[in-house]
Amino acid sequence: MVQDRTSRTADVFYRTWRAGACRLSDGGGPFGFDIAVALLADELITGYGCDAIAETGCFLGDTTAYLARRYPQLPVHTCDIDPGFCAFTARRLAACPNVTVTCEDSPALLARACPQYERTFAFLDAHWDQDWPLLAELDTLDSAVALVHDFDIGHPRFSFDTYNGLACGPPLLARMTCPPERYFVFDPAAVLPLPCLQTGRRAGIAVITAGLDDQPASASRYLAARSLTSAHATAAS
Ligand SMILES: C[S@@+](CC[C@H](N)C(=O)[O-])C[C@H]1O[C@@H](n2cnc3c(N)ncnc32)[C@H](O)[C@@H]1O
Numbered sequence: 001m002v003q004d005r006t007s008r009t010a011d012v013f014y015r016t017w018r019a020g021a022c023r024l025s026d027g028g029g030p031f032g033f034d035i036a037v038a039l040l041a042d043e044l045i046t047g048y049g050c051d052a053i054a055e056t057g058c059f060l061g062d063t064t065a066y067l068a069r070r071y072p073q074l075p076v077h078t079c080d081i082d083p084g085f086c087a088f089t090a091r092r093l094a095a096c097p098n099v100t101v102t103c104e105d106s107p108a109l110l111a112r113a114c115p116q117y118e119r120t121f122a123f124l125d126a127h128w129d130q131d132w133p134l135l136a137e138l139d140t141l142d143s144a145v146a147l148v149h150d151f152d153i154g155h156p157r158f159s160f161d162t163y164n165g166l167a168c169g170p171p172l173l174a175r176m177t178c179p180p181e182r183y184f185v186f187d188p189a190a191v192l193p194l195p196c197l198q199t200g201r202r203a204g205i206a207v208i209t210a211g212l213d214d215q216p217a218s219a220s221r222y223l224a225a226r227s228l229t230s231a232h233a234t235a236a237s
Helices: 002-013 035-047 062-070 083-092 106-116 134-140 230-236
Strands: 052-056 076-080 099-103 120-124 144-149 182-186 205-210 223-227
Touching: 002 035, 002 062, 035 062, 035 120, 035 144, 035 182, 035 205, 052 062, 052 106, 062 076, 062 083, 062 099, 076 083, 076 106, 083 099, 106 120, 106 134, 120 134, 134 144
Parallel strands: 052 076, 052 120, 076 099, 120 144
Antiparallel strands: 144 205, 182 205, 182 223
16 A cells, blocks of 8 residues: 555656756756655655645646646645746646646635645745745644745755745744644655655755644654754744
């Protein structure tokens, strides 16, 4: 069963065009062309029994295309603030009836779409230049499992973003209106069932369970649990 899911994930993943290569520093592709993230996402979507997917920041639709075809039974909502990127992604995915692409600010998408479902899988990837809506996105979530891209997991192989001197890492989580006691990060020592073919930039990953049980994330073979320390809370104040 797990093997079937792994094969299906790999099959759809490696058949997805990397349109984002024109601008993204990781060369584009689903989840930055990191199969480990696709495997983790599959574990979370299955373990939480997610009934919808939301992506923030579609750009040219590489991850949207993967998610839409890997999970044709689930509604996939995605957005971008750039009308040209939205038009490109909508055209690219015109044959996928489960996809809705909207041009809007990402916290607005999450606030509108997620309450329609019981357990949303949210891929938070909206950031560009100085625009960084992640904190507002996290604050809208209730009853969702969120995968944050470009998070500081404290390992040199995995990159993260910094905006206005604030790293996308634990100090950012400490600024949430209701910071989680525990969150999860991708474990660099995790044994993958498939080789990761991304030889360039890999992004750190954090997982936050908003209003959902921690158990499926705790049981993940790809994640390690972390707690927000008082040092992070101090950094946030
Ligand atoms: C890193 S790219 C996303 C890549 C895409 N998820 C993928 O996997 O190919 C970030 C995108 O977020 C969009 N973005 C930035 N701020 C946003 C906001 N506030 N709301 C929606 N999209 C935003 C940018 O226009 C850009 O296309």
